Amino acid sequence: MISTQTPKHSASAEDYLRYTSERVNAALEKLLPAESDPPGELHKAERYSMFAGGKRLRPALCIGAFEACGGAGDSVLSAACALEMVHTFSLIHDDLPCMDDDDLRRGRPTNHKVFGEAMAVLAGDALLVQAFELVAATGNASCVQTLAQSLGSQGMLGGQVVDILSEGKAVDLATVDYIHRHKTAALIAGSLVMGAQMANAPENVVDGLREFGYKIGLGFQIVDDCLDLEQTTEVLGKDAGSDLENGKATYPSLIGLEASKRRAHELIETAITDLHALPLQGAVQGTVLETVARYIFTRVH
Amino acid sequence: MISTQTPKHSASAEDYLRYTSERVNAALEKLLPAESDPPGELHKAERYSMFAGGKRLRPALCIGAFEACGGAGDSVLSAACALEMVHTFSLIHDDLPCMDDDDLRRGRPTNHKVFGEAMAVLAGDALLVQAFELVAATGNASCVQTLAQSLGSQGMLGGQVVDILSEGKAVDLATVDYIHRHKTAALIAGSLVMGAQMANAPENVVDGLREFGYKIGLGFQIVDDCLDLEQTTEVLGKDAGSDLENGKATYPSLIGLEASKRRAHELIETAITDLHALPLQGAVQGTVLETVARYIFTRVH
Secondary structure, eight states, rough: OOOOOOOOTTTTHHHHHHHHHHHHHHHHHSSSSTTTTSHHHHHHHHHHHTTTTOOOHHEEEEEEEEHTTTTTTTHHHHHHHHHHHHHHHHHHHHHHHTTOOSSSTEEEEOOOHHHHHHHHEEEEEHHHHHHHHHHTTTOHHHHHHHHHHHSTTTTTTHHHHHHHHHHOOOOOOOHHHHIIIIIIIHHHHHHHHHHHTTTOOHHHHHHHHHHHHHHHHHHHHHHHHHHHSSSSSHHSOOOOOOOHHOOOOOOOHOOHHHHHHHHHHHHHHHHHHHHHHHHOOOOTTHHHHHHHHHHHHHHOO | OOOOOOOTTOOOOHHHHHHHHHHHHHHHHHSSSOTTSSSHHHHHHHHHHHHHHOHHHHHHHHHHHHHHOOOOSSSHHHHHHHHHHHHHHHHHTTSSSTTTTSSSETTTHHHHHHHHHHHHHHHHHHHHHHHHHHHHHTTOOOHHHHHHHHHTTTTTHHHHHHHHHHTSOOOHHHHHHHIIIIIHHHHHHHHHHHHHHTTTTOOHOOOOOOOOHHHHHHOOOOOOHHHHHOOOOOHHOOTTHHHTTTTOOOOOHOOOOOHHHHHHHHHHHHHHHHHTTTTOOOOTTTTTHHHHHHHHHOOOO
8 A cells, every 4th residue: 555645744764765665666667668568578677677676765856846845646756757767777877887887786786787788778778768758748848858957968977978987097076076966966956856847846946956956966976985985785785895996086085084974964964954945835845855865864875 | 051941842852851951960060069068078979970971861751741741940850850869879879789789880980989888878878868858848748759659668679679689590570570660660650750740730640651651661671671781881881791790680581682672662652652642731742751762762871
């Protein structure tokens, strides 16, 4: 039984993430083509990575922004599911041998390890296409623009390009910042913006949530850099120490572990202060967004 | 000087393709991010494959359908450019070592040979994203749906999956038909449908043009199969005999060269007969579409 009742103000991050991921998982189950529909192998590869136990953080931020802006009901689910599809597309392509060459993701062999490289490329492509189809079907043109801009050469893909080109090179903090802002923060900011746009929020609120998203997105990636150093492969569900192995410059490699954690903390606190200054109208206001933002800083994987 | 005057009824296919490709190339030049904008390497890789001298057949069919349905002006150019972007995305990904592993395309080294595999994957991804952004910006939601359906698992990507899975296996004509209809014909049909939708054509015309597109698309691919056997690498601008080398079943390998050519001819003639039965309203009616369809059958590369 999936609850569609928004949790109370006081919901913990775990409760809110459970509430949103149950709704998103149920919607994805219906939206993704069945393995029994041809070509079954493609749909199997898509579902393998889509149902690998992700936290559904981007959908949670999208739904949280939607509800904080006064939105209600299921209309936001298309955008939320599309965000998880494009996030999964990016993981599948990033893990490819020609990119980060990772064997493990969310505790399981990566997509290309199971289905082969060709199928992994195509499964990623297919998820990207379906994501746009879904958001376009909402009729909210601004939302499609946001999705495209969050992903394109001034968003996630731009960050991935600079990340790839910087491997094994001595890069400065400005470059790492560029990579993190584009590769990770752009889609997190886009998630909040899409939720706000689906609730027809006014422009100043959309802009404020975008800025909030960029800050917590950068914080999220700095925490990720730290976890890659501190945690085991078992806890992370992906190869620990892979940044070091791939010759990637990270926050801790440039400014140290403690200073990195302080930077992430500052970013998230500033983001939350700014969030509460926004004229949010929804029943949950900024509370769930604050809770989810704080969760980013305390997570262990 | 680019002519925006639709060529006369009697225009040759070459004239019409020149008219449409000049308009499309000028629009693409403005739409694609500049190499001087970061990340320059990505934009360079995108432009390398976008400006490799393609015939712009899909944009020509899109503009032809638009004009045959009474459309006029530049509003169709977003759809036409998006079609060339997604076609180029598919070529870049298809040529990857994990797919068809081709070294030559349109007479030049393939994208990954010049920019590396990682950049080729990302350049394809970025073109796909920008294509959706462009079509979404027209505000024509049906057109976005058509683009997604032409590309998704029931369209081009579905065909590519079955193509990859069939390599080196004994497959029957029904499978080759499935591959050709999905991998090639779906996007050609989509090009005509998008042109018609941009002109707000009635549903029966849209359906008729879709059917016309599937027939000429299948004819196009059968001709392609034959050219791969008969022509030299120099004429084709891509590796000749690569189907045989990749263990791909083709029309000629299953029913012979002469029977394949007859089949392509029949498809195109039936398509043209059906085309002229459609209630087209535009100044050029079906004439340019007939001309371009006939060109498919006589082309040498």
